[in-house]
Amino acid sequence: MAGSDDVILLDFWVSAFGLRVRIALAEKGIHYEYREENLQNKSPLLLEMNPVHKKIPVLIHQGKPVCESNIIVQYIDEAWHDKSPSLLPSDPYLRAQARFWADFVDKKVYEAAKKIWMTEGEEDRQVAKKELIEVLKVLEGQLGEKPYMVGESFGLADIAMIPFSVWFHTLNEIGKMNIERECPKLAAWVNRCMERESVSKTLPHPHKFYEFVLEMQKKKGH
């Protein structure tokens, strides 16, 4: 039986990308050693295991590193394919959908959301808000009346997006917006995902993320 020293996760407590991996590991009930990285002073191990990007998360399984969160989630599903639940559908077309939407979160949601607290000036912020809501509505379109993003089961696309729900409170405060009101289906989906222990026990409280962003802004002299 694999011991927890078989699986090490290099991560940062509030990273949405790291949270994806933690949720996937929790879904499969995999024991692992969590190592918090100081992103201002990265460990030699991190630099050795991810020389190309020098970023977290990095999953180290039996000494071998896997990088890039969506890739790690798929790796977890495949390396522990004998453990349920499956994190991807079995149908190839639905699997393609899962990959497409996980990638969409990376390409669109992350960038649009970051802009809310990174832009200065009211005009730019309004543009950023409009962009973000547009992106979230596209996700709502995909969700439709389904319980989860792709097919009927919780999986890769949900795992890719759910950590960003931690950002909603911060986005609402800084952006002076109300994401849950503008995107009620998405809000319902968040609540549904939170009913899963792997999600509710893993995600940090949204207020903690808000404190973190405020700290970051203070340091940058905002």
Add this chain to the structure above:
Amino acid sequence: MANELKLYGVTRSPFVCRAVIALNLKGIKYELVVEDLSNKSADLIKYNPVYKKVPVLVHNGNPISESLVILEYIDEVWNGVPILPQDAYEKAQARFWAKFMDDKCFPAVFKAVISHGEEQAVAEAQEALQFLENELKVKGSKFFGGDNINLVDITATFVAFWIGAVEEALGIELLPKDKFPKLTEWSDNYVNCQAVKESLPPRENLVAIYKKRFGKA
């Protein structure tokens, strides 16, 4: 049962070419639907409403967008020559390099092209490409996939073929042989693979297009 397969695209796109190579590698019959990207068809917008881009693979009416997603789909649906490794760890490595190519290499190369080979942009492109050069060195094999091409090689089609066309069109140097001996050797081997050879557009067409689009007045 009807097995209808259409690929929406343009022959000058390195992303569309990835799908063409994969389909040819597996010997799959399909219909190429050529798009006019300045006047996108209703079908393209229907099948890819999120990005409205090519390539889009439509299999029995089901659309799949994003070239890397398409490659994985093709590999999962059709047997024959494998595109991804079987082993979970090797698969993760292949996906990592494919993503690196799209996230880092392609944008950096594109920037170098539209800046007409501006020094800083070229340096950044070469920095990204150096990672690929090192990977080939470390692997010590003919292709990123080992003895045979795989997902990573196919993703890198733009490096093997498009970069050369752009270099000729603009009179710039992005991938000098002395700095990138492995990538140069890999490119020569890659474009001579049967499935790749029969999938690439004529080089002079690309050169003409890039002269027109990016060339100095």
